[in-house]
Structure formats: C-alpha cells, structure tokens
Amino acid sequence: MKSKKILVTGGRGMLGSSVAKMASLFPRFEVRALGRDELExxxxxxxxxxxxxxxxxxxFHCAAKVTVEGCARDPENARAVIVGGTSNVARLAEKARARLLYPQSFLVFDAATCPIPEDAQPMPLSLYGNLKYEAENIVAATLPNSLIIRMAGFFGGEAADKNFVGRIIPLMYQAMIDGQQSFDVGDRIWQPTWTDDLAYNALHMIDRNASGYYQMACLGSASFAELAREIVSALGWNDRFSINTVSAAAVSGDELxxxxxxxxxxxxxLEDDGMNLQRSWKASLQAYLRHxxxxxxxxxxSS
Structure with a gap:
C-alpha cells in the first residue's frame, strides 16, 4: 500500500503533538511533525x-496562537501567526498539490443557538475568533478540496496544555496545599475533548480522503465546574477538596x-458519514489523567 505523507505544523503543541503520536496507529502514514523551532x-x-x-x-495545520487572551495582548503577532501563517501554508499546499486539514475553533461562533448547527454563520466574539475565521476563509478560497474541522474546546498535551485542564490542575493543587478546602469554578458549558481523540478521528478522515466542513466534539457536555469535580475525583482529592459552582461572570472578570x-x-x-469516533468527555478525561x-x-x- 502506497504511503501517505503528512506534514504537521505546530507539531509540539497540544493538538500537533497528539497528531504525531496518533499517526503511529496508521501504518501507511509517513509523518513529519515540526515545532515552531523547526518551522516558523x-x-x-x-x-x-x-x-x-x-x-x-x-x-495538518496546527500552528496557531491558541489563547483568546494571548491574541488580545499581542494582536499584531496573533494576526501574523494565525492569518499570515495560514496563508503561507495554504500557498504551500497549492504549490505542492497537497491536501490541507485546517482545525478550526468553536470560538468562531457566538453560540446564539445550541447545539450550533453545521450551517451556522460564524459570528466570533473575540479577536481570536475573528482571526481564526479569517484564516479559514483563506483556506477555503485557496483550496476548494480542503478539510476544515470545527473542533470543540480541548485538553491534552500534558505540559503543553494551555487550556482549562492544564491551567486549573496546578491552581487547585496549590490551593489545596495552602489549606483551602474549596475552589470556585464557573458554570460556562462546553464540550471538553481530548486532543488524542480529535487527532485520531481527524487522521481517520484523512485516511478516507474526506473534504469540506465538519464539526467534531466529545460525546456529552459539561460545565467547567463539572469538569473540575471530575479532576478532583480522578486525582484522589475528594476527601480534602471540593468545587463550588459559581456563575461564569463571577470568575471571568479579567478575561480579555x-x-x-x-x-x-x-x-x-460526522455521524451521518460514519466517521464519529469520539468518546464521552468523562471517559477521555479519566484516560488522560492516568498519564x-x-x-x-x-x-x-493522597498522602
């Protein structure tokens, strides 16, 4: 069977590192995953x-500025990476007659309707969302056979995790060590999805030569507070630490x-095409935290 080459940009980040890892499960894939120090x-x-x-x-274009706050603090660099970088990668794909998979963020939507329909018009609420949508449009215009997957908010990558799970675990742990018995977490609802699951599912779609627009997320949904409780349970903190559910507004005052x-x-x-390989968020979170x-x-x- 002929091998299939895959170039991963942002190959040391949350999603990119998962793509590199999960690609080993596809024997005919030949993967070159490059971090920022190897490919700017x-x-x-x-x-x-x-x-x-x-x-x-x-x-598989994973290289991006991945935080809403980071983009707001440095909009010029954010535009250069998200829009300029994607434009460069799209031109590479065009020149090399390569297919491009663009992992998109759910934050291109305002989520006025939930569940968010696949034909919903993107209405970003942040600079990050606007830049990601602008980059998506470049991909679609340059490469009509591209694969654009709008993904739910995710966790993964262990030390590379810049999202909620990666940030909240050390914060809660330190609070517990300092003698705090509870922690306030907001009630914002999302679909916490493991990057390993997203990567494997997306690689399966590459293997099937999928194209067009898809949406991809874990099975089920959870508030940030529910997710934090699951972390507390998985790490064995139940007898020492609890989570208080508060309104999202109460803990998001400094969001940029x-x-x-x-x-x-x-x-x-994804379901209709028989390509939904996602698991429940609880099952994937438990597996992730066993690392x-x-x-x-x-x-x-536990001492």
Missing amino acids: VTDEDAVMAHADWIQDGWI GKRPDAAILSCKR PYFDPYRIES
Missing part, C-alpha cells in the same frame, strides 16, 4: 522549502476576550 509558519520561504517533501500529501456562556457543536455530518505526568499531583495529594 510566518516565514514564507521556510514554509515553501517543504514543497518537494509534501508533494501530493497532506498538511468574550466567550459564549454555552457552546455545543452539532456533529451530524504519568499527573503522578506528582496524585501522589502528593
């Missing part, structure tokens, strides 16, 4: 240098970009 997507010449290697293959209070994606096309990276939290807290 804002450098057009550096991007185009990969044209010969990726000829007729796939590009607005987010929907509830964001749930419809994944009907040795979390042992210091688990061991220290």
Whole structure:
C-alpha cells in the first residue's frame, strides 16, 4: 500500500503533538511533525522549502496562537501567526498539490443557538475568533478540496496544555496545599475533548480522503465546574477538596476576550458519514489523567 505523507505544523503543541503520536496507529502514514523551532509558519520561504517533501500529501495545520487572551495582548503577532501563517501554508499546499486539514475553533461562533448547527454563520466574539475565521476563509478560497474541522474546546498535551485542564490542575493543587478546602469554578458549558481523540478521528478522515466542513466534539457536555469535580475525583482529592459552582461572570472578570456562556457543536455530518469516533468527555478525561505526568499531583495529594 502506497504511503501517505503528512506534514504537521505546530507539531509540539497540544493538538500537533497528539497528531504525531496518533499517526503511529496508521501504518501507511509517513509523518513529519515540526515545532515552531523547526518551522516558523510566518516565514514564507521556510514554509515553501517543504514543497518537494509534501508533494501530493497532506498538511495538518496546527500552528496557531491558541489563547483568546494571548491574541488580545499581542494582536499584531496573533494576526501574523494565525492569518499570515495560514496563508503561507495554504500557498504551500497549492504549490505542492497537497491536501490541507485546517482545525478550526468553536470560538468562531457566538453560540446564539445550541447545539450550533453545521450551517451556522460564524459570528466570533473575540479577536481570536475573528482571526481564526479569517484564516479559514483563506483556506477555503485557496483550496476548494480542503478539510476544515470545527473542533470543540480541548485538553491534552500534558505540559503543553494551555487550556482549562492544564491551567486549573496546578491552581487547585496549590490551593489545596495552602489549606483551602474549596475552589470556585464557573458554570460556562462546553464540550471538553481530548486532543488524542480529535487527532485520531481527524487522521481517520484523512485516511478516507474526506473534504469540506465538519464539526467534531466529545460525546456529552459539561460545565467547567463539572469538569473540575471530575479532576478532583480522578486525582484522589475528594476527601480534602471540593468545587463550588459559581456563575461564569463571577470568575471571568479579567478575561480579555468574550466567550459564549454555552457552546455545543452539532456533529451530524460526522455521524451521518460514519466517521464519529469520539468518546464521552468523562471517559477521555479519566484516560488522560492516568498519564504519568499527573503522578506528582496524585501522589502528593493522597498522602
């Protein structure tokens, strides 16, 4: 069977590292996952240098600024990476006759209707969402056969995790060590999805040469507070620490970009096409937290 080459940008980040790991489950994939120190997507010449290697293959474009706050603090750099970098990668795909998978954020939507229909018109509430949508439009205009997957908010990557799970665990752990017995977490609702699950599912779609727009998320949904309780339970803290549910507004006063209070994606096309390989958020979170990276939290807290 002929091998299929896949170039992963942002290959050391949350999603990119999962793509590199999960690709080993597809024997005919030949993957080159490059971190920012190996491929700076804002450098057009550096991007185009990969044209010969990726000829007729796939590009999984994970390189991006991934935080709403980070984009708000440095909008010029955010635009250069998200829009400029994506434009460079799209030109690479065009030159090399490669297919492009663009992982999109659910934050391109205002979530006025939930579940968010697959034909919903994007209405970003933040600069991050606006830049991601602008980049998506470049991909769609340049590469009509691209695969654009709008993904739910995710966790994964252990030390690379810049999202809720990665940030809340050390904060809660330190609070517990300092003698706090409870912690306030907001009631904003989302679909916490493991990057390993997203990566495996997306690679399966590459294997099937899928194209067009899809939405992808875990089975079920949870508030941030519910997710925090599951973390407390998984790490064995129940007898020492509890979670108080508060309104999202009570804990989001310093946010630099607005987010929907509830964001749930419809994944009907993925289901109809027989390609929905997602698990429940609880099952995937429990599996993720069994990684040795979390042992210091688990061991220290159970003494």
